[in-house]
Amino acid sequence: GRLLLLTRQAGIQNRAHLTLIIEI
Structure with a gap:
């Protein structure tokens, strides 16, 4: 969810x- 937005x-x-x- 949020990780995808951060990666973008x-x-x-x-x-x-x-x-x-x-990883963390």
Whole structure:
């Protein structure tokens, strides 16, 4: 839900950062 929205806003550049958030 919210993770998808965050991924869209961040884009591919911050993909690594999002991965950390998803793991946690």
